[in-house]
Amino acid sequence: MTLVDTPERRQLRELTRSFVTREVLPHLDDWERAGEVPRALHATAAKLGLLGIGFPESVGGSGGDLLDSIIVTEELIRSGGSSGLVAALFTHGIALPHMVAAAGARTGGSLGGRLGATSPPADDGLIARYVRPTLAGTMIGALAITEPDGGSDVAGIRTTARRDGDHYVVNGSKTYITSGHRADFVTTAVCTDFPGSGELTLLIIDKGSPGFTVGRRLEKLGWHCSDTAELSFADVRVPVTNRIGAENTGFLAIMQHFAAERLSLATQAYATAQRCVELAVRWCRDRETFGRPLASRQLIRHRLAEMHTRAEAARSYVHEVAARVAAGEPVVTEVAMAKNVAVAACDHVVDQALQLHGGFGYLRDAEVERHYRDARILGIGGGTTEIMNEIIAKGMGL
Ligand SMILES: Cc1cc2nc3c(=O)[nH]c(=O)nc-3n(C[C@H](O)[C@H](O)[C@H](O)COP(=O)(O)OP(=O)(O)OC[C@H]3O[C@@H](n4cnc5c(N)ncnc54)[C@H](O)[C@@H]3O)c2cc1C
Secondary structure: OOOOOOHHHHHHHHHHHHHHHHHHOOOHHHHHHHOOOOHHHHHHHHHOOOOOEOEOHHHOOOEOOHHHHHHHHHHHHHOOOOHHHHHHHOOHHHHOHHHHHHOOOOOOOOEOHHHOOOOOOOOOHHHHHHHHHHHOOOOOEEEEOOEOOEOOOHHHOOOEEEEEOOEEEEEEEEEEEEOOOOOOEEEEEEEOOOOOOOOEEEEEEEOOOOOEEEEEEOOOOOOOOOOEEEEEEEEEEEEHHHEEOOOOOHHHHHHHHHHHHHHHHHHHHHHHHHHHHHHHHHHHHHOEEOOEEHHHOHHHHHHHHHHHHHHHHHHHHHHHHHHHHHOOOOOHHHHHHHHHHHHHHHHHHHHHHHHHOHHHHHOOOOHHHHHHHHHHHHHOOOOOHHHHHHHHHHHOOO
16 A cells, blocks of 8 residues: 555545546536636535645644645546646645744644544634635635746745835736636735845735736636736735735745645646546557557557656655655755656656547647646746756755
């Protein structure tokens, strides 16, 4: 039995699979065309306990740790969903953790809610106003770090927040923000010193605050069911009580929570690869050329074997690194390697899977076509492949 193959986790897998089959698959094409998933989906996922996985019960979550979150992500994609769906429905996975950590809420432990044990309640203004309603599926949150001038250089953030009595006055803009259109609030990285100084603070900014404008919906290569927005702030007054933790602790908080985001993206990458292997195997068994199924040819079987090997190797490595993160080990370099390994496996597999589908693979009707487009963001979001290599090189002492 592997680390992720416990009876409790098999139950979680089954729950996720039935959620996708009943609530997602009949509608996913419509959501891709609409450019977003409906708010009601958040409430449904919350009722099942899926939205709260990885968050402690003390803040309204379902309990569980990083590996449980990984299982949900994996199964959402393997049962026919997509990484775009994960991005849209689980944006709270990047919007909330800084608040939960700042409130000192206990994380980890066994799955709670529908699935197991309980933990004592954490009480804090931000938890009550944002975390609980989001995990209950009645609010949507987003995380805004990236700016038009750059995303890789987080310390270079130029959106400023100037203290004015009990408020901050925020000016600047953000871009490529996942769920930015639907979000009721945005966990926003601002500079609390001169622009580019690296002195960052995280503020929660409410939709509807005077001066806060949500710009046009950005059109993208993939992740069509996930809305992506530009945001701008002109003298937006944000109460000091909406600050996460102390002033100038934002950079550290962002870096600490990158591990979970990067492992989620790594999971989306290997799970997409696994799904595409399954789709390609099915296709190659059914499709006949020159009077024989494609899968009867050694060249094709070997290609499928290589695709499967890359997907499984990536999965094993991501699980190992996730288990080490969940155990509290400082594995920043390994997280970066896990992301790059999984993204490389995914890039190879989606390309080969589409090729094996021939002309059909290029059509919107083919599921593999969606995965091919969706996969391209995984080596860009949450820190690019090049930035991961920088981290790995640093870890090597270079
Ligand atoms: C669909 C989508 C959803 C997103 N969602 C969010 C979100 O919810 N919140 C959010 O804050 N951001 C989000 N992002 C932004 C994403 O995190 C950034 O695009 C990413 O971090 C890269 O930043 P950038 O686009 O500014 O590229 P840049 O930083 O300008 O980099 C451009 C290129 O140069 C390379 N590069 C940069 N610096 C170096 C270096 N020192 N050495 C070598 N190469 C380098 C990069 O790897 C990249 O290839 C999203 C982006 C997309 C497309």
